[in-house]
Amino acid sequence: MADKLENTTEPLSNRVVAGLQKIGLAMKSQAWKEANRRRVTPLQGQTLALLRMRVGRGATMSALAQELAVTLPTASDVIRTLEVKGWVRKKRSKVDRRVITITLTAEGMRKADGGAGWPDFLAAVADQLPVAEQESLLRILIKMIRTLQERSEIPVARMCVTCCYFRPRVYDDPERPHHCDFVNAPFGDRLLRIDCAEHEPAAKAQAERNWKTFNQGSRL
Amino acid sequence: MADKLENTTEPLSNRVVAGLQKIGLAMKSQAWKEANRRRVTPLQGQTLALLRMRVGRGATMSALAQELAVTLPTASDVIRTLEVKGWVRKKRSKVDRRVITITLTAEGMRKADGGAGWPDFLAAVADQLPVAEQESLLRILIKMIRTLQERSEIPVARMCVTCCYFRPRVYDDPERPHHCDFVNAPFGDRLLRIDCAEHEPAAKAQAERNWKTFNQGSRL
């Protein structure tokens, strides 16, 4: 009898997926509510957020499509709408005249700074968790995202653990075991990034080595 | 200098949100890829999955809209498309002739059984995690979802922790501390459900009490 439940229910991973789906559902519906409040649809918001991370450099249409995980035509659609709204500017590259470089206008920057594309409500919810749980969650998410990336099921993720500037566990201080060569400073697990503007992919061998080093000292 | 990173980067919860967003992005893009492969769009898939969980009972239009976290007209849209495809049937309730009851057809059931609306790839990724991490993740997700629900930022979640049949921590066995009155059997954390078909919401006072009891023995 005690095994009844064990047998009739799905594996643990399915429950985890169900949970992630619920969170996804919440993100989607809240994003649309925000959209109608602020006149920025979810995809537009994501696009603004992405461009904001690249101020100065801008982004090509292809890069945008890849990062937004949509097809080129869809990316083209969004950018056209955003251009009509006056939030982005399109410019032909002088080096390669096929390439379009997209940048935020001043007004677009304002919209992006206003938090477009950022699910505030979820940050508030995450903040209700004790710090230890937030750290666990972050570590686990990083693990999953890394696997997704290895399997090419996610476009881009500029995570420390795949970055050439990342030096995992080089210090004894358990609060700040890692080092970032870009800013040249030590840091701890809680500062591990998912989407770092300065990210440069590490060579495959180094990435592999880093991941092992990073993982072996896991405090989960 | 050691504080440079601490000061220039956002709080931990923001990283967690960034991670969840990446997962959400992956879910969305994979769902659309599946859509084009199997001729079932994401919303349609979710709808079929939902109706599958309710075989025998069916669902009203309002309930569906609420669970899918969309407006009534949007729900009406999907159902019309699914009806045209021959996967659902609409019937007027005899008790209240305003109400429409929606049920799966045999073919709709086949589609639903075929895994429509279920992100397989994510289950595969979750399964790469050690069981202990999966359990942590599940617990943390449950916590977040519960908060979301308290704040009415998520429609419905039929979780054990809000169910009237749930008896948390009534046994000493650390593997199976809880009891489900519905199936009348003990079970452990790893079987905690997010979306149980048999869920009945508990009274507010009991829910509160249950949550406290459940939480105090947390093994995170």
Place this chain on the structure above:
DNA sequence: CTCACTACTAAGGAATCCTAAATATTGTCA
């Protein structure tokens, strides 16, 4: 100078979303 390739746009169509305004039914209360 041609041909393959790359970056992007256009065309076309289905779905997903919303708000606002019907429509039909039910329940309430005088």
Place this chain on the structure above:
DNA sequence: TGACAATATTTAGGATTCCTTAGTAGTGAG
């Protein structure tokens, strides 16, 4: 009973998101 509020759903209308397929330029290799 009869008006009127409330409820469940649909219609109408419009913007956006999303795809596939088919152009159109521009680049680069030979």
